[in-house]
Amino acid sequence: MNIPETGRPRIVVVGGGFAGISFIKKLRKSKVQIVLFDRHNYHTFQPLLYQVSTAGLEPDSIAYPLRKVFRDTIDFHFRMAEVENINTQNNTISTSIGNLHFDYLVIATGTRTNYFGNENIAENSMPMKTVPQALNIRSLMLQNIEKADITIDERERKRLLNFVIAGAGPTGVELAGALAEFRKGILEHDYPELDEDEMFVHLIEGQNRVLPPMSEKVSKKAHKFLEKLGVQVHLETFISDYDGKTVTTKDGKNFETATFIWAAGVTGAPIKGINGEALVERANRYRVDEFNKIIGFKNIYALGDIALMESKDYPKGHPQVAQPAIQQGRTLGDNFKKMFKGAPLEPFEYLDKGTMATVGRNKAVVDIGKLHFGGAIAWFLWMFVHLWFLVGFRNRVVTFFNWTYSYINYDRAARLIIRPFKKG
Template identity: 45%
Template sequence: MSQLVNTRIADLGKPRVIIIGGGFGGIEVAKKLKGFKAQTVLFDKFNHHCFQPLLYQVATSGLESSSIVFPFRKRFSAQKDFYFRLAEVTHINPAERSIETSIGSVTYDYLVIANGAATNFYGMKDVEEHSMPMKTIIDSIKLRNTIIRNFETALLTDDAELRNSLMDFVIVGGGPTGVELAGALSELKNHVFPKDYPELELSQMDIHLVEATPRLLNGMSDKAGNTALQYLQNMGVKVHLNCAVKSYDGYAVVFNTGEKLITRTLIWAAGVKGQPVAGLSAESFGRAQRIKVDEFNRVKGYENIFAIGDAAIMEGDTGFPSGHPQMAQPAIQQGKLVAENIKRLISKKEMKAFRYKDLGSMATVGRNRAVADLKALKLKGFIAWLIWMFIHLVSIIGFKNKFFVLISWFMSYFSYDKSNRLLIARPKDGVQ
């Protein structure tokens, strides 16, 4: 059938801006091009934007998957000259100003690479094969299904080691995802699973959070890291600092400290790397396969190719020698400016250089417990938790999604419940 299909992107006789990836950065570029005399084409492998910061709540049954994703076509249905294509971009041909995709090739005038980051297993094939990443909505649904299937299976055995392997969770990576996931799992342990599984001794459920450096939340202040550590320990999470995974066979995790844990569920939130599209010169790539860009987010050596967000690493005096933090804000801010600069280039004006405006960062550990670094202000506890919720709510795309997330949080707060503990998958028997 493939010979019958092609990208079929109409030639509007206007400059064509192709955006690869509809994450925070990519949709910002598309939004800001609204009303401008250009054709905007968004390529993504999914038909929806995903609000990644809340994936961990889908994985732990707090939110339904549909509340944190939003169809691109719905978001941009009112935007003239916007085109969406559900496809994978496989190759960039800078010389011909074209890209090759799973549905054919197409030319561009300006290309914005905003394809985010993939999980970095640092070359450990066994870990990659057996652990669960947390980058896509599918990852989060799979993890939710796994947690529930593990518990359904744990109550079927008299074998203590087997039961423990199903009830114990090891989360690798003490960044926001790891910290938030550990907190949410401990809420399941303390408030939800005792009611669901009276046949199990919930004190046997161990939640391990493993971090290779001496502290949690490395992107945040020492105070935030220490507070998060304290919160997690108070909630019963076993935090292992200065501890890195050496191997995992789906059952035993071995650490560089010599310690060993038994678990069927290793959640890998320990690092990300770029997802290079073939065709750029080898010198374009920097640390962790991020694409080196100048102060205009322009890929080095190409005048009409930009890279933003997690995919990019800006050189020069940015204040972030190893790249801007791989969070929503840098991607959004760079997306906004790249759209502006593309307009400027088309209008023969000078481009503006990027300057990151740090709006702060935050992480939530559980009900009433969060940490927030806002400029000089370091907050923790209930206030930080309220701010965290507010910021996330206003950032989620779509009124219905905001409303459903708000209601879900409101109900969870008073009931201590997480109501989406659904195993939506073809029935599978026993230990998967």
């Protein structure tokens, strides 16, 4: 692999998500060599993927080139590749483009979709973890509506206009709300031969309320918002199968649908080579100490969703969301600078800045400490926070313009089937 030897400590980072970017930014001017590996050449702002999948935003509004992010970083090298294995004895990694030696390794690979071993669901449902997957959902949604507009088979039209989402966490709730608003704002104008009442959005959750990680107060508000938008919420309902045409639940319910979106869970995305005590198999996360160092290793670290830092307040590790990843990345970057200077390290302490989710226009819910509220104020706060954390000034401007346009016109401008979706 063509990475020059500079005599500086080589830090290899795997994953250009929130954790990896936050870590590298802290070392911009340090006398180290940083090599970043990622399967894509861009960073994805995952909290807004659902807006790409429902035609609210184009993908370039929430993605940013990794090389551009670190253009001014000293001795930085990016390689678009898959990291396949870690040789912990020789301090080398094997990738799809060759092998590379490291002095320090930082793993920030995030999560992948968890189907809980159900192969039919894995094969036939639509996940939403990446930009290509979000574009697949957008294409499939629009294609199915186009088909429904011309079919004379009433049962087939119903199946094409029946949208089923598994999982009522923030992703599922936001996706359900966006689809319901699409029905109200777009269907009657673009498809006059289709009746708005023919399109259904079902949100299925195994627990007894939506947004289980959030407070009961905002959960109830979100539930009311969803029902007001016309979303049919099915609680304490577990999905057992999906054959490509019918979603089946364990209590005998059937939903005929051509669009089944799986947002019911994630699991860590570890790399081969680190096992045993260091890998918690039930969660597929690396067990780390208070400095994000993987247990049993002196020079290998894990950040964000893939890291399991057990503590009194977080016995099962920190939530697999953006803020812990960002904060861990920053803390580890600061600790690397202290380590090179021989200064004592600071253990990681998570500052919970709150949780929020949007359900639709003027409808969002927020948990911040003891404050739990919802409505228009929460919605504007949600917009501000998400704009603030988008990478790149252009992305913020474009996203703000799109949101303003949609707010004024009740429109979703990105209703384009650029690449028709085909299974397999």
